[in-house]
Amino acid sequence: MTRAALFSLLLSGLLLTGTGYAQQRPAAAPEKPVQEPVKKKKEKPKKLTRKEKKEMQRLAALEAAKQNHQLTEKDRELSESYFVDGVKFLLLEDYNKAQERLLKAYQLNPNNAAINYKIAETNLLTGNLKDAVNFAQAALRIDAKNPYYYLLLAQVYSSQKQYDEAAKVYVSLVHDVPDSKEYLFNLADLYLAQGKLNEALTTFNEAEKEFGPLDEVSFKKQQIYLKQNNLDKALLEGEALIAANPDEVRYVLAQAEMYAANNRLPDAIRVAQKALRQDPENPQAHMILADAYRQQGNLAESESQIKQAFQSPGLNIDQKVRILIDYLKQLPNPAIEKTALDLADITTRVHPKEPKAYSVAGDVQLLANKKQLARDNYLRALRYDNSHFKIWQQVVSIDAELSQTDSLLRHTSQALELFPNQAVFWFYNGVGYTFAKQPAKAVRSLEQGRKLTTDNPELSAQFDVQLGDVYHELKEYDKSDAAYQAALAFDANNAQALNNYSYYLSLRGKDLPKAKEMAGKLVKQFPDNDTYLDTYGWVLYKLKDYSGARQQLEKALKTSKDGTVLEHYGDVLFQLGDAARAVEQWQLARKAGGASTLIDRKIKDRKLYE
Known part of the structure; x- marks a missing residue:
């Protein structure tokens, strides 16, 4: 097959509509004079653009060349030389030179099918679709027995989704060109693209009469029957595939999946078990069984089957990750938590060098509140691929939640080597130094990170709250107050800022009415939070409202x-x-x-x- 058959093609309609010479009509008998109509004012002819003039000249030259088809031997040789050059430049993808040479060949020999064909191909590749279809049609008119000329024209039509026209070309090819029945498959696929399912079936059946049963054809017929909601015929095609290929477990699995998809669960289980008898370790068969048993409500057997599937390396890591993500969407959920955790463990055991395995296992464990295990698996994932920002973020976040200062400082330092412009790692590094009672170092990290948050005011506010805490530890109270005020300017209900700012003001005995206002606002929002109740109680204590303080503190002590x-x-x-x-x-x-x-x-x- 030529290069032209490999391209997705387009449609057109173009220039070579030769007119021939006008015939002379015999002189008519004189007629009676009639009243001459009133002459309309002649419209001025439309002025052609330079591009239009150039195109008309080109068309006229082509037409003249076609009319003057008498070739001398010298012209024939010259035309062949231009043609060979044109094909060479076409292969080199120098389409301008190819077109130039081929058109010179055409001017000398316009009735040569091969020249028309190559010009059509060149126009197709350069997007000149009108010329492409017209030259392809010309090639066919000259030589109607060359299958490549049909293929090129069909592709031009198909590429523009002119499937009806393309189908007509294939029908002509199959019926008019000897030994071309193989193109029935192209015609059937074309009907499928149009959604003409009956025509596609008829054509596939015709192809099967010619070439005998073929697996690919049976499979496509099966898909057609499914689209037509003709499950019985689809299943018959599946059985035929299995009978013709008794050692091919994939056809057995496809049949089981078809039963399962149509809620014929006992049949799906029966056929999947047949697949397991052929291939006892086949993970896809176990997955089909797991789904079928789940739909039947047999959850214990469903869990057993999915675990067997996960224990097989044949179920690749990406498939396992997709399944675990489905579990993640349902967590936290005590009913499935253990299964999800077991599957995550199996995944890491079967794929011990796959960072994806450890990463998804960490996600499952984190949602199951197994934070230490999650952090360990995230670190294993990073051991194999340390380029994932989000995994590093999970690690340092868990370190902070667990208040593991050494781990937090170590992991944030490692992350900052890889991502020095990520503010979040400077934030957690500052938190780590805060835990370590090194406020000066904490300030340096937090101030550095805050510079990177200019386009993220929410993150800036988090930095401000933390800076407020650290500056208080350093007894730089003006900077501490300014940081809290900046956080509250962004979000007046920032709970951490309201609590810490009001508490530290009370410790210093400064702006106590303001502290009372902030603490009272916070308790109103969170009336059962013992930390906030303690803060409010202590502010009231500093204001010498001991009865009010006692009331708030007694509420706090109910839960603390x-x-x-x-x-x-x-x-x-x-x-x-x-x-x-x-x-x-x-x-x-x-x-x-x-x-x-x-x-x-x-x-x-x-x-x-x-």
Whole structure:
């Protein structure tokens, strides 16, 4: 087959409509004079553009060449030389030179089919579709027995989705050209593209009469029957495929899938089990069975089958990842959590060097609240491919949640080597130094990261809150206040900013009415949050509203046994004159941990120190 048959093609209609010489009509008998009509004013002829004039001249030259078809031997030789040159340039994809040479050959010998064919091909490749179809038609008129000329014309039509015209060309090819029945397959596919299912079936059947049963044809006929909702015939084609190919398990699996897709579950199970008898480790058969048993409500057997499928390397990593992602969409869900976790473990065991396996396993474990396991699997994924930003982000996020300072500092440093312009890693690095009680280093990281958030005000606000905390630790109170205010300017309801800012103001005894306003706003939004209740209670304490403070702290202690809250409650009780109970609360605070450095003196002296 020539190069022309390989291109998706287009349609057209063009120039070579030769007119011939006008015939002389015999002189007519004189007629009676009639009244001469009123002459209309002649319209001025439309002025042609330079491009239109050039095209008319080219068409006229071609027409003249076609009319003057008498060839001398010298002209024939010259035409052949131009043709050979044209084909050479066509192969070199120098289409301008190819067209130039071929048109010179055509001017000398316009009735040569091969020249017309090559000009059509060149026009097709350069997008000149009108000329392409017209020269292809000319080639066929000159030589109607060359199948390549039909193919080129059919492709031109097909490429423009002129399928009816293309089908007519194939019909002519099959019927008019000897030994061309092989193109019945092209014709059938063309009918399929048009959605003409009956015509496609008829053509495939005609091809089968000519060449005998063929697997590919049976498969396509099966798909046609399915589109026609003729399941019985589709299944018969499937059975024929299995009978003709008894050792091909893929046809058995296709039949099982067809049964399953049409809710004929017992048949799907029967045929899938047949596939397993042929290939006991076939993962696709296990997957079909898993789905069928699930639809029947046999969840235990469904789980068994899907685990067997996952244990096979034949079910590739991408298929397993897609299935696990379906589980991820349903998590957290106690009903499927264990199955999802087991499948994730199997995946990492069967594919021990696949970063995708560890990554998706980490995702499953994270949603199942197995954070330590998730972090470990993310790190294994990074060991094989450390280029994934999102996996690094998951790792440092888990480090921060678990308050594992050393891991957080180590992993953020590694991530920053790879992604120095990613603000999130500077943020977590600053958090790590905050955990490590190194506020100066924390400030450097946080200030560096904040510079990278100019297009992300939400992330900037997170940096501002963290900077507010760290500057407070450094006793740079003006910078701390400014950072909190910047965060609240972006989001006036930022809970962390409202809580920390109001609490630190209360510790400093500064702007207490403002602190009360912020803490009260926060408690109104989160009336059961013990941390926020403690903050509000402590602000009221600083304002000497001891009864109000007691009320808030008692609410906090319903859900919290934190040492700080207990110590605050003891202080309030002492101010209210209940020293005995105050000492009890201080003792509980010391035992719980997290109390101030003054707690031992308070207990020993049974006095309040601030």
